[in-house]
Amino acid sequence: MRNPTHHSGRRPGTRRPLALAALPAALLALICAGPAPGATAPGAGSPARAGVTTDVRTAVRPVRADAHATAPRARARAFDVAPARAALGRLLPRHWRQFTLVPDTTAGPDTFTVSGTAGAITVRGSTGATLLTGVGWYLQHVAGVDIGWPGDSIGMLPARLPAVPSPVTRSAQVPHRYALNDTDDGYSGPYRSFEEHQRQIDLMALHGINEVFVQVGAEYPYYRALQGFGYSAEELRRWIPGPGHQSWWLLQNLSEFGGPVPERLMRERAALGGRIAEQLRGLGMTAVLPGYFGTVPPGFAARNPGSSTVAQGDWAGFDRPDWLDPASPVFAKLAAAYYAEQRAVFGDSTMYRMSPLHEGGQTGSVDVGAAARAIQDALHAARPGALWAVLGWQDDPTAELLAGVDTSKLLILDGLSDRYNRLDREARWGGAPYAMGTIYNFGGHTTVGANSSVWIERFGPWRDKADSALAGTAYLPEATGTNPAAFDLFTDLAWERGPIDQRKWFADFAARRYGRPDAEAAAAWEELRKGPYSTSSGLWSESQDSLFTARPALTAAGAAYWSPRSMRYPAGSVRKALDHLLKVDPALRGSSAYRFDLVDTARQALANHSRVLLPRIRAAYEAKDLTRFRALTAEWQDGMRKLDAVTGSDPAFLLGGWLSGARSWGTDRAEQDRYEYDARSLLSVWGRRSTSEGGFLHDYANREWNGLISELYAPRWAHYFASLDEALVRKAAPRQIDWHAFEAEWAGRTTRHPDRPSGDPYRLAEQVAAALPPPAATR
Numbered sequence: 001m002r003n004p005t006h007h008s009g010r011r012p013g014t015r016r017p018l019a020l021a022a023l024p025a026a027l028l029a030l031i032c033a034g035p036a037p038g039a040t041a042p043g044a045g046s047p048a049r050a051g052v053t054t055d056v057r058t059a060v061r062p063v064r065a066d067a068h069a070t071a072p073r074a075r076a077r078a079f080d081v082a083p084a085r086a087a088l089g090r091l092l093p094r095h096w097r098q099f100t101l102v103p104d105t106t107a108g109p110d111t112f113t114v115s116g117t118a119g120a121i122t123v124r125g126s127t128g129a130t131l132l133t134g135v136g137w138y139l140q141h142v143a144g145v146d147i148g149w150p151g152d153s154i155g156m157l158p159a160r161l162p163a164v165p166s167p168v169t170r171s172a173q174v175p176h177r178y179a180l181n182d183t184d185d186g187y188s189g190p191y192r193s194f195e196e197h198q199r200q201i202d203l204m205a206l207h208g209i210n211e212v213f214v215q216v217g218a219e220y221p222y223y224r225a226l227q228g229f230g231y232s233a234e235e236l237r238r239w240i241p242g243p244g245h246q247s248w249w250l251l252q253n254l255s256e257f258g259g260p261v262p263e264r265l266m267r268e269r270a271a272l273g274g275r276i277a278e279q280l281r282g283l284g285m286t287a288v289l290p291g292y293f294g295t296v297p298p299g300f301a302a303r304n305p306g307s308s309t310v311a312q313g314d315w316a317g318f319d320r321p322d323w324l325d326p327a328s329p330v331f332a333k334l335a336a337a338y339y340a341e342q343r344a345v346f347g348d349s350t351m352y353r354m355s356p357l358h359e360g361g362q363t364g365s366v367d368v369g370a371a372a373r374a375i376q377d378a379l380h381a382a383r384p385g386a387l388w389a390v391l392g393w394q395d396d397p398t399a400e401l402l403a404g405v406d407t408s409k410l411l412i413l414d415g416l417s418d419r420y421n422r423l424d425r426e427a428r429w430g431g432a433p434y435a436m437g438t439i440y441n442f443g444g445h446t447t448v449g450a451n452s453s454v455w456i457e458r459f460g461p462w463r464d465k466a467d468s469a470l471a472g473t474a475y476l477p478e479a480t481g482t483n484p485a486a487f488d489l490f491t492d493l494a495w496e497r498g499p500i501d502q503r504k505w506f507a508d509f510a511a512r513r514y515g516r517p518d519a520e521a522a523a524a525w526e527e528l529r530k531g532p533y534s535t536s537s538g539l540w541s542e543s544q545d546s547l548f549t550a551r552p553a554l555t556a557a558g559a560a561y562w563s564p565r566s567m568r569y570p571a572g573s574v575r576k577a578l579d580h581l582l583k584v585d586p587a588l589r590g591s592s593a594y595r596f597d598l599v600d601t602a603r604q605a606l607a608n609h610s611r612v613l614l615p616r617i618r619a620a621y622e623a624k625d626l627t628r629f630r631a632l633t634a635e636w637q638d639g640m641r642k643l644d645a646v647t648g649s650d651p652a653f654l655l656g657g658w659l660s661g662a663r664s665w666g667t668d669r670a671e672q673d674r675y676e677y678d679a680r681s682l683l684s685v686w687g688r689r690s691t692s693e694g695g696f697l698h699d700y701a702n703r704e705w706n707g708l709i710s711e712l713y714a715p716r717w718a719h720y721f722a723s724l725d726e727a728l729v730r731k732a733a734p735r736q737i738d739w740h741a742f743e744a745e746w747a748g749r750t751t752r753h754p755d756r757p758s759g760d761p762y763r764l765a766e767q768v769a770a771a772l773p774p775p776a777a778t779r
Helices: 025-033 082-091 128-143 184-188 194-206 219-229 233-239 243-250 263-282 329-346 368-382 399-403 452-464 484-495 502-513 519-530 572-582 592-622 626-647 655-663 669-683 689-694 708-730 739-747 761-771
Strands: 099-103 111-117 120-125 168-171 176-179 211-213 286-290 322-324 351-353 387-392 410-414 434-438 470-475
Touching (some): 082 099, 082 128, 082 194, 082 263, 099 128, 120 128, 176 410, 194 263, 219 233, 219 243, 219 263, 219 329, 233 263, 243 669, 263 286, 263 329, 368 399, 410 470, 434 484, 452 470, 452 484, 452 502, 470 484, 484 502, 484 592, 502 519, 502 592, 519 572, 572 592, 572 761, 592 626, 592 761, 626 708, 626 761, 669 739, 689 739, 708 739
Parallel strands (some): 176 211, 176 470, 211 286, 286 351, 351 387, 387 410, 434 470
Antiparallel strands (some): 111 120
16 A cells, blocks of 8 residues: 555564364364363463365354344344453463453443452453453553553563452443554565464454454455356466465455465465454454455456456556456356355455555446445345445545445545544545544554544544544554554544543553553653654654665655655654663563563664764765765664664564564475565565566565664665765766665575564663764754
């Protein structure tokens, strides 16, 4: 997904994903369930690896959409609490027995009540996920600890949990709390294991989310269905891209990159996706599935008489897949086949994601309103009454599309709610229901910050105005697992009855983030609040990225082509925050939350300094001052060494995990190398030369990770500075460098990198602080 004016987060693990062969839903529920309170251990284990079945459609028993899926504003009913109890065991392995989870069939929808004495906390709720949201509320407001994304402070919990002073009941202020951008599977990790996806689901339930996009394995229904419309398995395996790039294939932006995809891989990914959907349903959450809106391979019309297709042209240098006119008779047949294949593996849902003509595309002679009506009719023929979720992005959804559908069965996920000013979503979309969303991360950038003050200023007034069509929130960063404060705050919006006081919220966050109040922690987060977490709307929803990760140039102003070109907040705020974090009470420094925040803040302080240092290097070069040029470029390269070292001390910043996760899915060396290229290319060249250069996608997914810095970014800058040094010595113009060739060579490597952190994060962050100018000198 590209920024209209100009997606890690959590890395995949190194364990081989389960093949997930014939595991019926009942067995999966049993695996995920876990014993009742008082038993010896929660059910957090995973089944042993089994052989791959010939047809993954037998791997997961279909689940009726109304069996578990969240029905907004529906009456609460009885449900199995075992999946929520198992999740609680995973989240709080030392304290889960002190909670009693009670299904509350009398409660209103999306409602929990928390009560109890010391060591005996009772949470009642309308769904399994809502029970976990109640636990999350207790941890945040009573126990004073945080389970963030990433990092937690649960090690600070006392052996006996504190009592709830008086029973507290909370209800969600909006029925839809949607999560995950269409790009998340690509930018957060297309080669993750089930355990990593399970952790993600647990965190989303803990923070009140009830609708989650499931993309893993979405290629398999296409693969199965299209074989009935004139395509061989081999042709389709070439057409479907590698997992790292499938997000954009599903958006109808590209095809045929990073493949061919083995059928075995598709079966395993589909089984994994089916298991993710089952996990969500077990908690009473909606597994939002991709719908069918007309994507077809080349030559479809010639093989299927009576059909009509429209070539979709170019997207960033890629040939887009063709679009089958939804009004043609063949569309209904293909859509029915697609939904039947999808049901066999993923079960049904009450919500489906589709964005026709995303980021351009060609309508040809197609009547967009009639096409939209046919898309919705095909969805309802397969899933009566299902909600169509469409992304609000750039000019979509258009008035023509909205005019053709029943908007009471539509939800617009607004990706621009906090980005621009003078927005009137009711007028723009004719009163169609929408969810206020945020995309504060693009491409998986490691930059901190968000327009969080804009969320607070807009959510209440937008929800409460007389003609409001606001029906939810949409958590849509292109990659998840960065900015834990932003995740906490944005998900709090839907559960707070009144307006949030941003200053107080960040002060409270600082206290629970490390397990108890600390003056230095509070001061650090006040600086971060005033700086990167109070950026304004008008043009951007993400903060600037780092120049260390930029393609070298003395005039570089950003790494990704569509990123902000300058600082969006005073750099001194992060520099001051780093000094305060280094003074936090030593007793609070042992948590993964403190470690992540310290490393992230040190990383950001260094990244911000790159914007001070590069203009000085340029000035020295232009003045032909070789001595100063060499001193400053040595300082730059030392900064990159410190950056690589400090990011190597936390598991969230390791290239090694990203790469070993990709290789773990291969059955032989050739497959492993192909998946590693798929993963590496996404971080660097993104695609082939035409897309990297002509489409400006190189470095779109830049991120300051250990290994990526030392093997790509630092050598790239060293190579550039050497060319400038040579030019000064020879008194000649610098030689031209083919940067795409440089980056493509890196993308094709198979070098190994650590997938476990090393080094003392505190000592390394101290070294960063010592090397940077003092806060008073940082504007």
